[in-house]
Amino acid sequence: xxxxxxxxxxxxxxxxxxxxxxxxxxxxxxxxxxxxxxxxxxxxxxxxxxxxxxxxxxxxxxxxxxxxxxxxxxxxxxxxxxxxxxxxxxxxxxxxxxxxxxxxxxxxxxxxxxxxxxxxxxxxxxxxxxxxxxxxxxxxxxxxxxxxxxxxxxxxxxxxxxxxxxxxxxxxxxxxxxxxxxxxxxxxxxxxxxxxxxxxxxxxxxxxxxxxxxxxxxxxxxxxxxxxxxxxxxxxxxxxxxxxxx
Amino acid sequence: xxxxxxxxxxxxxxxxxxxxxxxxxxxxxxxxxxxxxxxxxxxxxxxxxxxxxxxxxxxxxxxxxxxxxxxxxxxxxxxxxxxxxxxxxxxxxxxxxxxxxxxxxxxxxxxxxxxxxxxxxxxxxxxxxxxxxxxxxxxxxxxxxxxxxxxxxxxxxxxxxxxxxxxxxxxxxxxxxxxxxxxxxxxxxxxxxxxxxxxxxxxxxxxxxxxxxxxxxxxxxxxxxxxxxxxxxxxxxxxxxxxxxxxxxxxxxxxxxxxxxxxxxxxxx
Ligand SMILES: Nc1ncnc2c1ncn2[C@@H]1O[C@H](COP(=O)(O)OP(=O)(O)OP(=O)(O)O)[C@@H](O)[C@H]1O
Ligand SMILES: [Mg+2]
Numbered sequence: 001x002x003x004x005x006x007x008x009x010x011x012x013x014x015x016x017x018x019x020x021x022x023x024x025x026x027x028x029x030x031x032x033x034x035x036x037x038x039x040x041x042x043x044x045x046x047x048x049x050x051x052x053x054x055x056x057x058x059x060x061x062x063x064x065x066x067x068x069x070x071x072x073x074x075x076x077x078x079x080x081x082x083x084x085x086x087x088x089x090x091x092x093x094x095x096x097x098x099x100x101x102x103x104x105x106x107x108x109x110x111x112x113x114x115x116x117x118x119x120x121x122x123x124x125x126x127x128x129x130x131x132x133x134x135x136x137x138x139x140x141x142x143x144x145x146x147x148x149x150x151x152x153x154x155x156x157x158x159x160x161x162x163x164x165x166x167x168x169x170x171x172x173x174x175x176x177x178x179x180x181x182x183x184x185x186x187x188x189x190x191x192x193x194x195x196x197x198x199x200x201x202x203x204x205x206x207x208x209x210x211x212x213x214x215x216x217x218x219x220x221x222x223x224x225x226x227x228x229x230x231x232x233x234x235x236x237x238x239x240x241x242x243x244x245x246x
Numbered sequence: 247x248x249x250x251x252x253x254x255x256x257x258x259x260x261x262x263x264x265x266x267x268x269x270x271x272x273x274x275x276x277x278x279x280x281x282x283x284x285x286x287x288x289x290x291x292x293x294x295x296x297x298x299x300x301x302x303x304x305x306x307x308x309x310x311x312x313x314x315x316x317x318x319x320x321x322x323x324x325x326x327x328x329x330x331x332x333x334x335x336x337x338x339x340x341x342x343x344x345x346x347x348x349x350x351x352x353x354x355x356x357x358x359x360x361x362x363x364x365x366x367x368x369x370x371x372x373x374x375x376x377x378x379x380x381x382x383x384x385x386x387x388x389x390x391x392x393x394x395x396x397x398x399x400x401x402x403x404x405x406x407x408x409x410x411x412x413x414x415x416x417x418x419x420x421x422x423x424x425x426x427x428x429x430x431x432x433x434x435x436x437x438x439x440x441x442x443x444x445x446x447x448x449x450x451x452x453x454x455x456x457x458x459x460x461x462x463x464x465x466x467x468x469x470x471x472x473x474x475x476x477x478x479x480x481x482x483x484x485x486x487x488x489x490x491x492x493x494x495x496x497x498x499x500x501x502x503x504x505x506x507x508x509x510x511x512x513x514x515x
Contacts, residue, residue, distance in 0.1 A: 033369075035256070035397070152400045153403040153407065169447075184446075
């Protein structure tokens with residue numbers, strides 16, 4: 001981006017263009033299989049959930065197009081967004097793919113460019129994904145879900161979240177407040193996602209892939225046999241997750 | 247009222263097409279006028295399993311594009327005159343189907359048919375999306391292994407949020423579990439998930455268990471849906487499934503291992 005818009009106006013300028021360089025993760029795809037992409041991307045995010053949360057991302061289709069592998073850009077963008085990342089650019093796309101991206105408000109980057117404008121608006125909270133069972137509002141601050149939350153679905157509640165069914169492996173439930181699951185919890189549960197360290201997770205059968213309160217998390221490997229498959233509550237004490245039976 | 251049934255799974259090769267052919271035939275044999283549609287544009291193998299591949303003139307895409315009428319494209323089954331097949335195109339790419347086009351054809355079919363069975367392609371992309379979008383009922387075909395179960399779970403999530411019924415806030419799609427290629431011996435050896443395991447993970451109504459069976463291959467080689475092989479275990483399993491779907495109460499079979507001669511002689515479990 002250049003600064004050629006500087007003209008001597010009568011009024012004092014209220015804005016200016018600056019060229020600046022950002023470091024943005026680039027997602028280079030070598031397969032067009034949506035399921036695998038999603039699974040592997042999810043796996044990566046899993047390793048560093050806080051780093052990836054709301055992270056901008058440029059996706060690169062050059063390898064795919066080199067091998068004549070077509071990919072549905074709309075679907076790809078949906079997957080990226082669903083996983084909580086914010087796609088801000090396409091690179092190495094074919095004309096039609098670029099067009100598809102543009103229609104969804106994703107800028108097209110030429111292969112060598114590294115500067116990325118921060119023009120995309122950053123969402124403070126991840127939007128509740130379209131692919132979620134219909135939430136019903138219980139009280140002002142609680143969201144009630146009565147259907148199973150399936151693999152690939154994501155639920156976000158700005159208050160407490162109460163789920164009367166199971167949460168499948170591969171599903172993710174997030175709440176700014178507490179989380180209650182009255183079924184098997186096999187997916188990922190993140191309470192206090194905006195930093196509320198008082199938030200707790202309650203579940204009747206703990207088999208979770210990940211549990212987190214205010215960013216402090218444990219993955220399934222960290223869960224010992226004594227709490228697995230048990231009704232438990234999870235809370236924070238001195239920045240450590242405590243899992244207690246109830 | 248006509249009902250649209252989607253046969254879907256997420257994972258490929260689990261038995262969707264086998265199931266679509268069998269249950270469509272089963273419903274027609276029970277006296278219900280039934281159409282079965284191949285949504286697997288580009289691959290096309292429902293017509294092989296139905297044994298009508300040589301009679302395909304027009305296909306699904308021709309009808310959507312207005313190049314043929316529905317009646318021109320529908321093929322009447324050779325074994326049952328209440329059953330019709332709408333074949334997929336082998337030559338087009340998957341973008342040839344549009345939601346609007348599919349919706350129009352289904353609306354037209356609903357006027358004439360009691361059941362419309364949609365054989366979904368694998369995956370969760372456009373073809374699979376279109377196959378399930380208009381469904382009233384979903385038959386989730388799952389094999390007793392972790393990856394298949396996980397993909398089914400995934401598909402269930404999509405059914406409950408991205409289908410027409412979900413989008414229009416109507417009563418949700420009715421979901422049924424069909425556990426296919428089940429082999430009690432391998433379950434016993436710990437090589438496969440058991441019926442209970444799968445139900446525990448998916449918490450879904452079990453419509454039936456279809457055993458792993460050689461009769462399926464024989465049936466597809468001869469171009470007759472396996473349900474017509476009434477002596478075969480898989481054929482009987484599909485007959486049970488159709489009967490249960492239509493409201494009959496039949497006990498589940500093919501869940502326990504076959505007793506060998508030894509077991510038969512000495513009885514007990
Ligand atoms: N119960 C069964 N016992 C043994 N073999 C089976 C059984 N069901 C299906 N098969 C075999 O598995 C293979 C895949 O079956 P089928 O084509 O019905 O699956 P599909 O889910 O439609 O696959 P695709 O995802 O490619 O469309 C075929 O070779 C079929 O003969
Ligand atoms: Mg098939």
